[in-house]
Amino acid sequence: MRESETLHTRVANVVSWCVSTSFSATSPRSRGSEEHEEGNLPSHIVFFAGLLILTAMSNPVITQPGAGSYGTNVQTGEWSTGLCSCCSDLLVCGLGFICPIALSCYTANKYGENACLACVPGGMAAMRTHMRLTYGIQGTICNDALMTCCCGIFETCRMAREIRIRNGET
Known part of the structure; x- marks a missing residue:
């Protein structure tokens, strides 16, 4: 199994656990009530957080972009001209x-x-x-x-x- 598949599996397991935990409240919440049981997040927040995590993990950066072939001083790491030139x-x-x-x-x-x-x-x-x-x-x-x-x-x-x-x- 590739490393990215393992990571996706782990993230999916965490998200499903969070969603199942948020829906497992024993007493129903009254509509408009601002009190939440300890440890439970509103399900829409957990859903969107999981969606953001999965989206971010879908395209991991494998190699960092390098400096292109731009010109004069790419190899030396300095500006081409001085400050007062x-x-x-x-x-x-x-x-x-x-x-x-x-x-x-x-x-x-x-x-x-x-x-x-x-x-x-x-x-x-x-x-x-x-x-x-x-x-x-x-x-x-x-x-x-x-x-x-x-x-x-x-x-x-x-x-x-x-x-x-x-x-x-x-």
């Missing part, structure tokens, strides 16, 4: 300093996200984390939040440059 892409640098919101919306759009992500608090930090993980760049979520908060425009420019480099636009 604005002169390497004057279009991004100029747009960033003239209208930072426009650059943030452009960056989110080029990355494949909704352009409004730039207007959501923490949106650029989340996008930086996703970008870093996608491109295989080393770092932490805390560092992502600090960089986008403290070095906002410089980090947005670096993210835009990274996308342009990886897409072969520079």
